[in-house]
Amino acid sequence: xxxxxxxxxxxxxxxxxxxxGVSYFRYxxxxxxxxxxxxxxxxxxxxxxxxxxxxxxxxxxxxxxxxNGEAFYMYLKNAKIDYKIVDNTKLTIGLQGMNMFNVQExxxxxxxxxxxxxxKNGWSSSADLGLxxxxxxxxxxxxLLYTNGEGYKQTxxxxxxxxxxxAVYGEKRLDKNEGFNIGGVFSSLTYRVHEDHSEESDxxxxxxxxxxxxxxxxxxxxxxxxTDLNLYGYATNATLMSLYGHYAISFVDGLSILVRHDMLxxxxxxxxxxxxxxxxxxxxxxxxxxxxxxxxxxxxxxTGDPTTAINLTFELKF
Numbered sequence: 001x002x003x004x005x006x007x008x009x010x011x012x013x014x015x016x017x018x019x020x021g022v023s024y025f026r027y028x029x030x031x032x033x034x035x036x037x038x039x040x041x042x043x044x045x046x047x048x049x050x051x052x053x054x055x056x057x058x059x060x061x062x063x064x065x066x067x068n069g070e071a072f073y074m075y076l077k078n079a080k081i082d083y084k085i086v087d088n089t090k091l092t093i094g095l096q097g098m099n100m101f102n103v104q105e106x107x108x109x110x111x112x113x114x115x116x117x118x119x120k121n122g123w124s125s126s127a128d129l130g131l132x133x134x135x136x137x138x139x140x141x142x143x144l145l146y147t148n149g150e151g152y153k154q155t156x157x158x159x160x161x162x163x164x165x166x167a168v169y170g171e172k173r174l175d176k177n178e179g180f181n182i183g184g185v186f187s188s189l190t191y192r193v194h195e196d197h198s199e200e201s202d203x204x205x206x207x208x209x210x211x212x213x214x215x216x217x218x219x220x221x222x223x224x225x226x227t228d229l230n231l232y233g234y235a236t237n238a239t240l241m242s243l244y245g246h247y248a249i250s251f252v253d254g255l256s257i258l259v260r261h262d263m264l265x266x267x268x269x270x271x272x273x274x275x276x277x278x279x280x281x282x283x284x285x286x287x288x289x290x291x292x293x294x295x296x297x298x299x300x301x302x303t304g305d306p307t308t309a310i311n312l313t314f315e316l317k318f
Contacts, residue, residue, distance in 0.1 A: 018050045022317035024112045029310045037309065043067055048078070056084040064152075077127050077152050088136035095152055096132055099143040099166040100124035100185050100205070107211030107220035108244040109175030110258055112315035113293055114279055117242035117262045122231055123205055123224060124187060125151030128162065141168045149189045160190040160200075174213035174220070182210040191230045203228045207240075216248040235267035246283075254285035258293070272302040291315040 023045040030036025045065040052058045062078035080094035101118040105111055118124050130147030142165075148155075149162030164187040171179030187205045207224030226238040244260040260279040267273040281295025292314045300306040 019048070020050075020318060021045070021047045022112075022315065024313065024315060026311045026313040029312075037311075041067060042072070046077070058082045075153055090134045092132040092134070095127060095129045096145075097127050098124055098147070099132070099145055099164055100187060100207075101126075103166070103168055103172050103181065103183060104209050104211075104220065104222050104242075106173050106175045107181070107209070107213075107218070107222075108258075108260060109218065109246060110283060110293070112291065113258070113281070113283075113295055113313050114260065114297075117222065117240055117264075118205075118207075118224060120262075121240060121264055123226060123229065123240060124164070125153075127152040129156075130161065139169055141172065142166070149191070158192055162187060162189040171213070174211045174218055178214045180210070180212045182208075184208045185224075189230075201228050201230070203230055205229070216250055218246040220244050231266075233266055235269060235273075237268045239263075239265045239268055256283045257281075258283055258295075275299065275301045289317050 024043045026041050026043060028037035028039065028041060030038050032038040042065075044067075046062060047065075048060065048062040050058060050060045058081070060078050060080050060082070062076075064075045064077035066073055066075065076095060078095055078097065080092055080096040083091045083093070085091055101116045101124060104118070105116040108116070114120065119126055128145070128147035128149065128151055130145060132143065132145040132147075134141065134143045136142075145162075145164040147162050147164070149160060150157055164185070166183065166185045168181055168183035170181030170183075171177050172181060174181065185205070185207045189203050190200050191203060192200055204227045205224060207222060209220065209222035211220030212218070220243075222242050224240045226234070226240070228236060229238060241263045242260065245258070247257045249255045249257065258279075258281055260277075262275075262277040262279075264275045264277075265273055266275075276299070278298045279295060281293050283291060283293040285291045292312065294312050295310075297309045297311075298306050299309075
């Protein structure tokens with residue numbers, strides 16, 4: 001019995017060393033009678049295991065548990081090998097994070113409150129299965145991905161793959177470091193259209209972004225254009241813009257003010273197709289691994305009346 005306990009302890013220690021987790025928890029104060037969220041919700045929960053196999057090779061496994069409104073579903077989001085071929089050159093094989101909005105997401109931070117603009121509106125999946133190569137040239141970082149194109153919630157459904165390119169100059173983690181960045185992204189995906197899949201269409205996304213972080217202020221902007229996106233309700237050409245800011249209040253440790261304004265136009269040739277979203281609130285890290293935020297989101301679709309949602313959102317991580 002003693003030997004079993006020792007073996008179990010050793011195994012637990014080995015695996016626990018590379019395990020981390022985070023969950024997004026909130027309380028909504030809307031009216032259920034009006035179809036609004038009310039009560040307690042777990043919007044997302046991640047469990048990640050990462051292990052360095054050699055000095056140049058590491059393995060990452062990540063599960064993603066999501067609330068679809070009726071039940072919780074678990075997806076495999078990362079199952080990849082990172083291979084450092086030479087200095088500043090990394091090859092990634094397997095199910096991996098995409099390169100279309102990962103830097104913009106870190107420019108604003110506050111992922112536990114809201115997805116990035118591209119992620120929220122479905123302009124790119126956050127992960128996909130394929131091959132990726134990242135190359136650094138001093139302050140310049142380049143990333144090229146060749147993936148299935150269906151994202152991590154679906155298997156490959158056709159003969160076409162997606163190409164995604166990202167170029168960044170400057171600091172890539174403004175939520176943790178001071179500095180600035182500018183960059184651009186581009187993706188191309190051919191997909192089948194019509195129910196009988198009789199035709200194909202080429203969809204493109206191109207965008208630019210930039211961010212700044214210093215003196216407690218973090219701000220950023222991103223602008224994207226989409227052509228023939230395979231999204232419901234979209235015309236040939238669409239645009240997406242997001243402005244965001246975050247200010248750390250100097251006299252209260254851990255307290256910040258945050259704001260974000262998104263503007264989506266699903267048809268640039270037609271009026272009254274814009275959706276604007278304004279998010280504002282406070283963020284307070286009350287303990288290591290616990291951050292909460294009272295926040296408000298106001299959404300206006302076309303010429304309709306705006307709707308407002310108020311939430312108390314928590315990030316719990318270890």
